[in-house]
Amino acid sequence: QWADRTITDYRPLFETLSDSMSQGLQLSDDLPTGDPMAAMMANLTQMMGPMMLGMTTGSMVGHLARRALGGFDLPVPRAADAPILVLLRNVDEFGDAWSLDRDDLRLWVCLHEVAHQTVFNVPHVRERLTDLLQRHAAAFESDPARITDQLGGFDPMAGPEALADMQNSLSNPELVLGAVRSPAQEAIQPELTALVAAMTGYIDWVMDSIGESLIGSYGMVTEALRRRRVEADASDRFVERILGLELDAEQYDRGTAFAGGVVERAGAEGLRRLFDDPAHLPTPNEVDAPGLWLARIDLPT
Structure with missing residues (x-):
């Protein structure tokens, strides 16, 4: 119940973050043309923001649920009619x-x-x-060049271990946040x-x-x-x-x-x-x- 309520109350922030990250993840124009890997990366980064944020949101709310004492461990307004959560x-x-x-x-x-x-x-x-x-x-x-560097070696034909490595990279907080504010x-x-x-x-x-x-x-x-x-x-x-x-x-x-x-x-x-x-x-x-x-x-x- 606490996790469900938190996702509901924080959803406007999460949606804004997703939109912001999607707009920020644009690859530079100097990627090689005609390169299948570059084309795949271009398509991948367009989906990166929502994907990374979805993983981050689940991880974040899960972490909060394990540690939080109530609904306001973080000073973020909840819905005006939200119940008191302990x-x-x-x-x-x-x-x-x-x-x-x-x-x-x-x-x-x-x-x-x-x-x-x-x-x-x-x-x-x-x-x-x-x-x-x-x-x-x-x-x-976000820092698209940094994301490209981290994921550029990904081979979709390399099998389950490569997919698992990619998922771990996408759930890396520093990759989600980018290098600087x-x-x-x-x-x-x-x-x-x-x-x-x-x-x-x-x-x-x-x-x-x-x-x-x-x-x-x-x-x-x-x-x-x-x-x-x-x-x-x-x-x-x-x-x-x-x-x-x-x-x-x-x-x-x-x-x-x-x-x-x-x-x-x-x-x-x-x-x-x-x-x-x-x-x-x-x-x-x-x-x-x-x-x-x-x-x-x-x-x-």
Whole structure:
């Protein structure tokens, strides 16, 4: 159920990625004419984007399902009417590994999911974050020369082992992503990263504000879960990178500092002004200087 729901909720992003990669996979004009192998490669690369993305999507969702605790381990908006998703087996396995109280951990995860659902269902937050994620996906640029180099030796008559080698190559994350982030994605990244930092900072502040009174071992559970989210392996980083997310300790600390800086200057009501108006979403510079954000939103319009 979790995997099916995730594929449904992420489908618009996956479709944009597929279109973007298909457009980017164009072979150069200097391939030899009249060469059957070159002709086969030309036809193959036209189908490459959807094929690679299909493999990548299945691998990505499968990896998330094995590790995720809920529906918002990644800060990506889901359908507005999506149910709260909690993977109890993963939650309990994590809790047992850290010797955490099961009931406390389950309640923490449920509160965390509700907080994300509430924030991402604010219309202007949902629209802005979805727009940035979609623009990042649409700006994907694959490296056709690199793909040709890796697959150029493929012989379709070589038998099952050659086909298996080709499938392994197509499922290689670096082949899917290409060597570098595109210039358009570089331009989008600061806005996307800043918005995610501000929203996760707010959610962490909410959790800290209510958690102690509701969860007996809140401090212990929080320490374990916040350590977990920054100790990502290579597969986690691949998933984040393909979606345009930067979820390292620096960005979480950045969000925490923003929320804390606003509350220190303007109280909880000041921080909640994030959700009053689309113009109240902070710029990258304002996330790093919450006083500037407060000064701007207080300017007469």
